[in-house]
Amino acid sequence: MALKGWTLPQTPSGKSSLLPPPPWHYSGEIISADFTAEPERIAELPPPGMEPMGDGSGSFVFAHWCSAADNDPRIRNDPAMGQYHEAYCVLYGVFDEKKASRISYIWVDSELSLIRGHIQGFPKSLATFT
Numbered sequence: 001m002a003l004k005g006w007t008l009p010q011t012p013s014g015k016s017s018l019l020p021p022p023p024w025h026y027s028g029e030i031i032s033a034d035f036t037a038e039p040e041r042i043a044e045l046p047p048p049g050m051e052p053m054g055d056g057s058g059s060f061v062f063a064h065w066c067s068a069a070d071n072d073p074r075i076r077n078d079p080a081m082g083q084y085h086e087a088y089c090v091l092y093g094v095f096d097e098k099k100a101s102r103i104s105y106i107w108v109d110s111e112l113s114l115i116r117g118h119i120q121g122f123p124k125s126l127a128t129f130t
Contacts, residue, residue: 007119018115020072028065035060042091045104050095058091067113084110085129 004014006021039056046052067082068075075082088106092099107127108114117124 007115019112019119020069023070024116025068025070026065028063030061030063032059032061034058045091046093046095046102050093050100050102053092053094058089060087060089062087065113067116081112084108084113086113087127087129 001012003010003012005011005017006014007017007019009016009018035058037056037058039052039054042052042056042058063086065082065084065086066079067084068079069082086106086108088103090101090103092101094100103122106117106122106124108117108124109127109129111126114124114126
């Protein structure tokens with residue numbers, strides 16, 4: 001018997017997967033605050049090989065997202081399931097002699113977004129927004 005599903009848990013029907021396969025779609029409202037910090041204070045946050053911008057620049061972003069997926073009737077039947085809040089810190093730098101950015105911290109108030117983010121490689125943590 002073949003197990004199906006884009007993510008775990010996989011089952012014979014594939015309906016138990018935590019996430020549907022892409023494509024995923026997003027819309028939202030975002031506000032961003034740009035900042036500069038002492039570069040030596042943030043030097044340990046970027047991944048190996050990425051150097052912080054000389055001025056220690058970054059952004060802190062707050063977002064209210066609405067997500068959907070072509071292959072997920074759960075969200076189609078209950079659109080509130082795809083809504084969530086997110087806050088994240090972006091640091092700017094140089095990697096391989098090109099401008100780059102890195103999300104060092106990211107918080108969400110939705111388990112769906114948390115799981116999807118981990119699959120996409122984002123360091124998401126659960127949080128409460130008021």
